[in-house]
Amino acid sequence: MGNIVNSAEYDYAGRRKLIDSLCEKYGFIKKRVIGRSCGGRDITALKIGAGEEYCLIAAAFHGSERITSVVLLMFIEKLCGAIAEGGDIKGIRAARALNGKGVIFVPCVNPDGCEISLRGSVACGELAGTIGKMCRNDFAHWNANLRGVDINHNFNAGWQQLREREMAAGIYCPGPTRFGGFRPESEPETLALTELCRTVNIRHVTALHSQGEVIYWSYAGNTPARGKKMAEIMATSSGYSLDTPVGIAEGGGFKDWFINEFGRPGFTVELGQGKNPLPAENAGKILDRVSEMLMLCIMM
Ligand SMILES: [Zn+2]
Known part of the structure; x- marks a missing residue:
């Protein structure tokens, strides 16, 4: 039987259909x-397993990075298949990885941005002219999202300092990328994640x-020792390199806020x-590769 999720472009409606098909096939x-x-599109979380603690994996904060949503949905399908069949992924038994805990996936944090990047002006509704100009x-x-705010610059971690660096880089107002909003956590996409983290x-x-x-x-001085160890294990497994963000890439991001807050x-x-x-x-x-x-x- 074929896969539900394939290496293909999915628009908002297509992604919804995929998610519904996955939920139908895997009742758990x-x-x-x-x-x-902002555009009224659903931001959906998928929870698998249960326990006192959850790990959270989220994708597609940025419209032009919508491939991350496909990668994550493909992973979710693989994980669900392995759970259903008692199987493994790369030699790691799914049931064992999830033992006593759960995982929450948010496959698309910024559905408006993904839709704009994929479909252009038809995805912008009555803002088509404004966004086209921007x-x-x-x-x-x-x-960014439909209002021209970059979600990953909108979290409340070093937001003011980031704002100053944005302005130094000539970014003063809403646009396609790197504008962090007029105040931290101003965007519904940002709030969807912060509220989830505050309640689970x-x-x-x-x-x-x-x-x-x-x-x-x-992030800043608040990174727990466990974070560095985990990163080293993740880097060894994937062959990806470890790095520290500098300049305009520092602060305002989801991981920055999470590290800082918790x-x-x-x-x-x-x-x-x-x-x-x-x-x-x-x-x-x-x-x-990942x-x-x-x-x-998920195991750590
Ligand atoms: Zn990004």
Whole structure:
């Protein structure tokens, strides 16, 4: 029988259908809408397993990085198959990886941005003209949400300092990328994740971005020792390198906020290599490279 998720482009409707098919096939997936985007699109969380602690893996914070959503959905399908059949992924038994804990996946944090990057002006509704002007009709590289706020600059961790660096880089107002909003946590996409983390006991978070084959694991002085150890294991497994963000890439991100708020590990993983948006057909190859890393991440 064929796979439900393939190395292909999925728009919002297509992704919803995939998620419904996965939930139908694997009755143990618990689906919950944790928020709605500026454009009214669902931000969906899929929970597998249960326990006192959950690990959280989220993808597609940036529109042009929507391949991360496909990679994550492919991984979810593989994991569910392995759970259902008592099987393993890269030699790691799924049931054992999940023993006593659960995992929450958010396959697409920024559904508006992904839709704009994939489908262009038709995805923008009545904002089509404004967004077209903001990006000079280069919709494919759109990373922000529908309001032109970059979700991964909108979290409340060093947000003010990041704002100053944005302005120094000439970014003052909403646009395709790197504008962090007029205040931290102003966006519904950001709030969907922060509220989830505040209400569920989350052991660690992993944010999937593209591209560069790099793992970021630290923020300010608050990174727990366990975070560095985990990052080293993840790097060894994937062959990705470890790095520390500098300049405009530092602060405001989901992993930064999570580390800062909870003193628990948070990671940004830059999947794949090339120029965003990476071709959808690369998704399977990328997953093959990182599926052991994701299993280890769930185990740790
Ligand atoms: Zn990104």
